[in-house]
Amino acid sequence: MKRKIYLSVTDSDIDQLKTFLPTLKSDNLNSLFNLLIEKEDVDEYIRHYTYLALSDMSGFEPNDFKDNSDLKFDLGLSLYQKRALKNYFQKITNDLGSQKNITVKECEDLKKVMDCLKLIKSKL
Structure with missing residues (x-):
């Protein structure tokens, strides 16, 4: 367990x-x-914390979804929940030393888990 x-x-x-x-x-x-x-493997660090954030927001365990999972249809995230991802994702980028900001609009536009990963990586 x-x-x-x-x-x-x-x-x-x-x-x-x-x-x-x-x-x-x-x-x-x-x-x-x-x-x-x-933080030896930045990509794995991003993946780990992104999956934890999505798990927190959706109620699904991180092992229950994949990179190609749809945020709305597979994880059941509403627009409000996608907006709330901003704080999670901003913390990840800040922890990795980035000064770039993630916007609420960028989070609203996310469709799949892989889009979340790409957004965070684009801010590094």
Whole structure:
């Protein structure tokens, strides 16, 4: 069973985790740490957080949809929900060091999951 865990950690905590995690010999935990904290693979980082945002808005698990899933027909997102994606997507771009803004209009125009990924990448 997978569980969502939300943590707020300091830089000191992250340094301690960097030392501690390799001793656990958990490839899954180590790769997740590298993805989320180290941001080693930007494309995978974007995909991970985009899917989490869409999961949050739709109620579907990230494994229940694909890049070619339609936001309205497959995920059931309304125009209002697509507008709300702006804050999620802006946080992703900000976390990756971008100063470019994502607009509500751009989010309203999104049709498929792959469009979300392209929008975020276009702002980097």
